[in-house]
Amino acid sequence: MQVYVAGKGIITAIGNNVAETLQSFRKSKSGISHITILPTVHAGTLPAGEVKFTNEQLAELAQLPASVSRTGLFSLIAAREAINDANIPHLNKWRVGFISANTVGGMDHTENIFKAFHEDHTKADLSDVEQHDSGAVTGIVAEKLGIKDFVTTISTACSSSANSIMYGARLIKNNLADVIIAGGTDALCRFTLNGFNSLMILDDRPCTPYDENRKGLNLGEGAGYVVLVSEKVAETLPKKPSAKLVGYANANDAFHQTASSPEGKGNFLAMTGALAMSGLPHEAIDYINLHGTGTLNNDVSESIAIQRVFGMNVPKMSSTKAFTGHTLGACAGVEAVFSIIAMEEGMIFPNLRWQTQMKEVPFKPVTELMTGVEVNHVMSNSFGFGGNCSSLIFSKIK
Amino acid sequence: MLYINGTVCISPQNTSDNSVFLPEVKPYTGNKIYCVDVDYTKFFDPGSIRRMGRLIKFGTAAGMLTLKDAGVETPGAISTGTGYGLMDVSQKFLHNVIDSNETSVSPTSFIQSTHNTVSSNIALMSGCHAHNNTFAHRGFSFESSLLDAFLLAKEGYDNILVGAYDEVSDHSYRSMKRLGLLREEPCTNTELFTAEQKGTIAGEAAAFFLLSKEKNENTYxxxxxxxxxxxxxxxxxxxxxxxxxxxxxxxxxxxxxxxxxxxxxxxxxxxxxxxxxxxxxxxxxxxxxxxxxxxxxxxxxxxxxxxxxxxxxxxxxxxxxxxxxxxxxxxxxxxxxxxxxxxxxxxxxx
Structure with a gap:
């Protein structure tokens, strides 16, 4: 059973939709900037991939009340674009699911009301209290989309939305569902900004993944979803799907709560597992969308694991987090959309701001935008806290 | 169909010892009840026990005890569910961020605050490098992990550890109160069903299951x-x-x-x-x-x-x-x- 990608939708610091995102890639325009929307004392010092819309503006875009968490607003905007893009005839005659992912849920609201709420529980708005947990955000969006058959939320830190895409594909392969909107969402909030800052893994400049002199990551925000469909649904589509999800694997590093093992065991298992399922030889991969956060630890473990999987003949690769920042629970959904854009447009995105070769590995990422390239198979990596490592492989349908 | 070849529950009752089965009900006064702790020194060093959130302790312990009950050292995969996740350490971190106006923040609680902390802790302690998932979807969290296990079994995995866990945190308790879900005090758990009443009591537990394709002498x-x-x-x-x-x-x-x-x-x-x-x-x-x-x-x-x-x-x-x-x-x-x-x-x- 094949799983086709029938549609995609996205919102990040480099665009509110797929078309704007593509424009930013064409111009190699980064979305990393000073924080202007999130109220934080770090606004002037820690750059981020912030979506430059207030909650009120996002609510208008999403056609939701502004009382919905920013995480939910992003989610609906991107999921709706994906569904419209897929344009599935008679969508409601199929078994449809919404498998989302996030790490913060409604934390952006919780942190605003927290102090008052903990002094007097009657002080908080009911809706702020209601949407704290991760599932609440998914529930609001599913209801707005009219999806009832399968709705759930995965939260495995930075690999969350890779696992939601996997879960969606498995529901289709096991004939439990026909159409799954899968991906993830996360909003910037003081909780994560201060968390990563306290771990001293945030760069105070725009981040430089895979560079010898990298200092850490920049956080980002947004959402990315793909519409996965069965063969039966694919046959009914007015627009032929451009890609298939041909391989995936979820593995655990089982090494440390927040750090990757030096040899990248989990990363290695995720990549080799996804390759094995796809049946592709490793030489077939044309592009790796790296997890590439820009932290000392991640980039070394990931690149050593890549070397173990691919040997000396590594594919072209880049981290698009230099464009968007690290969107946490959304990143694999966002980067799945990027992977499909790469194949559709014959484009490989540059690893912006890269200057110096890492001493641990002999290869470097793509540093200038490449166009007119044949990109048939893309691997997308997502690794997170708790050793959760997942890799996805998409193939172009010619 | 998957066989339950091991199970352990840590709850407000004496449930962690499978040699007895609820010989009595522990009575509690008030509208929130907490788990009976087990001996965590079997799983963690004393320093980490002090730093760890409660749910991480009783969640991880219930998972590890389930593996022991099933006689399985390393499970074939791990899939769990939690509604609120690690709320207690999250609120500790939030207090720290807000009280210090984002200037003096310790990472200890943040590190523990991701929803996958318990699943990954069990992976770490049992040496499980395989599939590891955590669902966080309210009343479907446990059921989603069960469905994950059913799919995994079809895909060739076996001895899958599933489970679900939540804790009474100050935040979740206040939220239930704000939403009007809790029973007015004074009340006790033993009288939850004695008369027509409004409201419930806030609770918590962690329950795990080792699911296998073959049954054995320990099958439940x-x-x-x-x-x-x-x-x-x-x-x-x-x-x-x-x-x-x-x-x-x-x-x-x-x-x-x-x-x-x-x-x-x-x-x-x-x-x-x-x-x-x-x-x-x-x-x-x-x-x-x-x-x-x-x-x-x-x-x-x-x-x-x-x-x-x-x-x-x-x-x-x-x-x-x-x-x-x-x-x-x-x-x-x-x-x-x-x-x-x-x-x-x-x-x-x-």
């Missing part, structure tokens, strides 16, 4: 099916969903012996459970359980632990029985709901 019974659905429009719709679920599993209502119902003690909410029982289950023994663990998003995992123990021992502790129809507990149905998330789980004695 089997998970035979699971269905999740959003709030039915009325009792008739609930009845037809339940009937369809049973027939999809080749059972009629009459063939069920025991129905475990997620009555929460709020008679307004329990009316739907009552209607289902009155319309379909007049010949079955009816059990209720939230007087033991309280109400929380993943309480169906606690009820699944009860079902597993009942199947293995073929006897039912007195304290659970709402209506006794003297049936041997072979086929057991669990119906539970949590604020719009409804679930049916089917268990079979083997």
């Amino acid at each position: 019974g089997a998970f035979a099916g699971c269905k999740t659905f959003s709030a039915p429009a009325n009792a008739d719709e609930l009845k037809s969903i339940t009937t369809a679920f049973l027939s999809a599993n080749n059972l009629s209502a009459n063939e069920l012996d025991v129905v475990v119902s997620g009555h929460c003690g709020d008679s307004r909410l329990d009316a739907l459970n009552e209607a289902l029982i009155d319309s379909l289950f007049t010949q079955q023994t009816i059990l209720v359980y939230k007087q033991l663990c309280g109400e929380y998003m993943t309480s169906s995992a606690f009820a699944a632990w009860l079902a597993a123990r009942i199947m293995k021992l073929q006897s039912i502790p007195e304290t659970l029985i709402k209506v006794n129809r003297q049936r041997q507990p072979k086929n057991i149905l669990l119906y539970n709901s949590h604020r719009g998330n409804h679930a049916l789980l089917l268990f079979k004695h083997v």
